[in-house]
Amino acid sequence: MYLNCHTYYSLRYGTFSEIELLELAKKNNVPTLALTDINNTSACLNFIRKAKDFNIKPIVGIDFRNGPKQVYVGIAKNNEGFKELNGFLSHHSEKKIELPELAPIFDNCYVIYSFERALQLEKENFAENEFIGIPIEELRKLRFSKLKNLKNKLVVLQTVTIRSKKDFNAHRLLRAIDKNILLSKLEKSEECKLTDSMFSTLEIHEAFEDFPNIIENTNTILNSCHIEFNYGEDRKSQNLKLYTDSVEKDYKLLESLCKDNLYKRYADPNEKVLARLKTELDTIKSLDFVSFFLINYDIVSYAKSKGYFHVGRGSGANSIVAYIIGITDVDPIELDLYFERFINPFRASPPDFDIDFSWKDRDDVTDYIFRRFPHTALLATYSTFKYRAVVRELGKVFGLPKEEIDKLSTGNYSVPQLDDISQLVLRYGKLIEGFPNHLSVHSAGILILDKPIHYYSATDLPPKGFPTVQFDMIIAEDVGVFKFDILGQRGLAKIKEALEIIKENRPEVPAIDINNVEAFKKDKNINDLLKSGGAIGAYYVESPAMRGLMQQLQTQDYIGLVAASSIIRPGVSGSGMKEEFIKRHRYPENRRNGHPILMQIMPETYGVMVYQEDVLKVANQFADLSLGEADILRRGMSGKFRSRQEFIAVEEKFISNCRKKGFSDVLIFEVWNQIKSFAGYAFAKGHSASYAVESYQSLFLKCYYPLEFMTAVLNNGGGFYSVEHYLHEAQKQGATICPPCINRSDHPNRLMGKSIYLGFGYLKNLETYTVQRILSERQLNGHYNSLDDFIDRVTISIEQVTILIRINAFRFTNRSKSELLWQAIFKLNADGTKSQQSKLFKIQHREFKLPKMESNWVEDAYDEMELLGFPLCNYFRLVNGAIENGILASQMKDFIGREVLIYGSLVTTRFNKTSQGKLMRLSTFIDVKGDYFDAVHFTDVVDKYPINGLGVYACYGKITDRFDFYSMNVIWSTKSSILPDPRNT
Incomplete structure (x- = not known):
């Protein structure tokens, strides 16, 4: 009987989750209900998935509204109807246009106008799929309305938004937060009704006993709707299934790519290489992941054609196929990467490929993906109400003074001393905490599907400019939609720009092959940077924690760096395994502490679990779990899906199998707790190795071209440290740091010889247009000869030229800053106005004689601190x-x-x-x-x-x-x- 139910994905309106809606329906003996969130389909897929656990038939739709005003409710008859509704909503939300007052003609959907709306519209003719919805409280009005004669068009429309008075209060608070107004100013039209709650099936029938036709019409709709997606073990991949036009052609293409590129990676491939390649190809084919590999190859190939650098990582970096065709640069044979972590016959989802591009190139790669593949969208994530933030919002809604709000949000209070309003703020803050607040864009996930995106979800168009679905990664995987991870990072941009600066600053240097990582790995000078903590600026290895760890490990080779990249992760570190690994690495006598079986399973890491695949190995070889069960264990602990019954069953089997093998409980639970503490926070070994490859490229540049590299680091947003510290590091490498100069600086930093000229971009109050004028004029007509020349050629205010003088940008004139400031004041209008027109004739400037003015370096330091944010002196x-x-x-x-x-x-x-x-x-x-x-x-x-x-x-x-x-x-x-x-x- 319920055709209009809301969850808290009716953002800042609904008051409970889709699971709680199902629980409510079960409690009230409701066998079928429709989820129709307001202009949103975020909860639909999970609602459908979980409904069978409650023995409830799920129906989905959308409550279409313009602001708080409901225009109609759309109910999907089937999957095609869901697609229609999603497409209709998306068109309006993406173009930011209001929904029409009358619904369009849908082929596979029902449309329900509320009784109130039908009266307002004076609509008398209804299409076959259109109905009038009556809530319980409107029945008294129906008796006296001419609409009662449309017996075949009347259905129950008892909206469900709240469960109790407490929910109603929370709802009103959410509405006030949404409108950014005091609760006392909230209009009734913005709220739901206190009666918008669920009644039992018996109560509904009793309420409508005088109108059996309404119950019958409603049941007809409910019985005729059926929507289904495959979940769990039954799910099938919804990703683009064919890269070419047939399965056979796809496989032949992948096979030929491997054949064509094999000898580029392995000059003389041995039996181990060939056997691994055949096994992988057979497995990829049998699991229908061929197109997944080809799509990733396509993306990387486009990037290479544009000269973009990339790093392929994730569990897919354990794959020899990915290595051979160039998706990754990690040799799985060299590192003995565990094949089953990358893929195994029990794995339903394709391997993870996280493909990093420069932050400057990523948008173009994303744009290419959207142009290249037809059914593409970005993945969403939910931004939720955090406790401190919601307490602040509620404090404002209740009209509390700022001091009181600060006290409540920071927890600096004693509960007995709080007044009633403050206690209400805290109580409802706890209730609303964790509610979705707004939809955001996943940091990396792109969906490339076989069917149109609207088959699964409505889409929004956030500032990125690409359609974005309304569900998150967990829901996506549940239904068989697997994301492609396309990320942007600054490390690759630093490498690329450093090479460009070397070419410009040192033209005598031969072309550098930055992909010659094998040579870098063996270079003693580069490896010395690792163990001495000299990796400042190098991606991923520069942080104090990483620098300290590498000094403790005395890391001086590629394998050691791969291990360090995973050991630094919080799970390994927090479980005590980091400490144990360092002991066994530095002092071989400690290796005796390792259990013989664990030492045999993980000899390279001395019997200590360091990588994600170690969970698979230990579960499989230590506890005799199948690889399928081991993968459930790894995924369950990684937090990539919610706690499931199957995970608990695997945990019980792990313990049971170990006991059968005669292991003591002390050993069993020591190993289990290690797995439990770190599985979700450790890297796959191939993932760590991918980072290590990029780190070696950075370290090569830092070792042999430190000034060019540090300039590139500064120009790409730095990294772990401040600008000031990177300048300090550059000075240590022999650079002279020069403040911005009118004739030598650019917007970014510029290296000339051994001098780094700071960019105009560091000057906080220097306007963008001023910088553009300075650089454009200089490019067109050459260097500025004097302050007078500069004033003649650049349209600038006295405030802006003062910034340039105070930072000593006119030091080439050999005049003091004080003198230049006075000259500028005399020569520019004191009120800062100046004609935008270029001068037809060069004017003759008067020369003002000024007394000698003393200044010193301390004044300069204070000017630098004010204008740059830091002094250039130590x-x-x-x-x-x-x-x-x-x-x-x-x-x-x-x-x-x-x-x-x-x-x-x-x-x-x-x-x-x-x-x-x-x-x-x-x-x-x-x-x-x-x-x-x-x-x-x-x-x-x-x-x-x-x-x-x-x-x-x-x-x-x-x-x-x-x-x-x-x-x-x-x-x-x-x-x-x-x-x-x-x-x-």
Whole structure:
């Protein structure tokens, strides 16, 4: 009897999930119901999937509304009808146009106008598929309406939006949040009715007993609707099935690509290579994943044709087929990559290919995919209400003062001292927390389907400009829709730009083959950067944690870097396996601690689980689970799908099988807990290896072309560290850092010889149009000869030219900044106005004689801090007072276990949580010589001695040693004051 039910995917309107809707229906003995969210189909696929668990027949549709006003409800008769509704909604939402007052002619849908709407429209003629919906409360009006004569057109339309008064209150709060108004200002037209709730089937029949025809018409609709998607074990891939025009041609193409490219990857392929290739091809063919490989190959081929760099990673990087045809650059034979992690006969989903492109190239690749394949869309993700954010929103809705809202959102309160309104805010904040707030775009997922996208979902058109479905990755996989991951990252852009800068700055250098990674892996100088922590700027290996880990491991080869890339992940680290791996790696005698069976399964990692495929190996070889069961275990722990009964069954079988094999419970649960703690947070080995390949390319450039590489790093948004720190690193490599210059700088940074000229883009208040005028004029008519020449040629205000003078962009004139400022004021209108017209004749400027004005480097530093955000001089130079009695970072090894003082300039700092959930702080500094040291503020001192921004800190603490990596446990720290600005004293 229910043809109009909402969930909380009726965004900022509904009050419960699709599962709770099904629970409500079961409780009220409702055998069939329609989910019709407002202008949204996010919940439909999961509603259909879960309905059979409740023995309920699912029907889906859309409640079409213009703002709060319902125009009609569309109900899909079947899958084709769902597609029609989705297409209709998408057309209007993508073009941002209102829905028409009258529904179009649908072939496979029912249209229901509310009783109220039918009266307003004075609609008397209804199409065969059109009906009038009557809620219980409108029955009294129906008795006196001429519409009662349309007996064949009347159906029950009892809307379900809430379950209780509490839900109604939450609904009103959501509406006020949506409208950004006080709750007291919310109009009744924006709300649902208090009667918009579910009644039992018996209550519905009793309410409509005088109108049996309405019940009969409603049942006719309910019985005639049927929608189905295959789920679980029955699901079939909905991805594009054919790349060419037949299965046979697809396979022949994949086979020929492997044959044509085999010798490019393996000059003399041995039996192991050929056997692995045949096994993979046979498996890919038997599981119908051929088109999946060909589509990825097509995408990568397009990128290569445009000169774009890419990295293929994910579990697909374990594949020799992917390696041979160029999707990935990781040799699975060299690394002994586990075939069954990439694919196995029990796996229903295709392998993951995460394909990274430069952040500058990704949009073009995405655009190509949409042009190349017909049924394509971006995947969605749900942005949900976070507790602190919803408390702030509710505080505003209730009209609380800002101070009170701040107190509630930060948790800085005592509940007994709160008034009733504040307690309501907290109570409803807990209720609304986790509700979807708005749809967003998945960071990487693209769907390439066999059928039109609207067969599955309505689409929106977010700012990216590509149609985006309304469901997320988990729902997609449930129904057999598997995403292609197309990502953008800055590491590849750094490599590409570094090569371009080398070509420009050092034309004598022969062309560099950046893909010659095999040579890079064997280069001692490059490997020394890893174990010494000298990888600043290199993608993925530059963070303090990674730098410290590689020093602890003394990583000095490719295999070691692959392991480090996965060990650094939170699961491996948090489970204690990181510590155990380091011990067994550094001190071989500790390898005796490994269980013989685990040592046999994972000899390369000394019996320690490091990679995702280790879960498969251990489950299969240690606990005798089938590969299918092992894959359920891995996927269940990775969080890629919700907790399922099948996962619990596998867990029980794991424990049972181990007991049958005679393993002790201590060993069984030690291994199980290791799997449980890290499976979702470790990398597949091929994935780690892909990162490692890119890291070696970056490290090659950092090692041999450090200035060009650091310039490229700066021009592509840096990485883990601040701009200031990358400039420090460039200086360490021999660069001279120059402030922006009118004649030499560009918008990005520019390397000339060994000088890096900072780009105009760093000047926070310099307008974009000003930069464009400066660069365009310079390109057309050459360098500027003087301030006068600049003023004649560039339309600029006194405020804008002041910024350029204060940053010393006119230093080529050899005049002081003070003198230039006065000259600019005299020569430009004081009110900043200036004609936009170019001057027909060059004007003669008067020369003003000014007294000599003193200035010094401290003034320059303050100007730089204000305009750039950081000084170009060393922070140590700015310290106001002597730096005495401290040791250097290089001396820490001589003071293990002792308390010492070190002065450090802050590089980066972050909070972390202890195992007890308390806050601690991890900071990285450089000492007066430019060497790094790490310091930890544990929970007992973290609040007492805060870190307040960049600058030099006196750090006093105890030196610790972790596998020859030295750091400080801080006892106290204090920030040093800096020299005052002479202009203010």
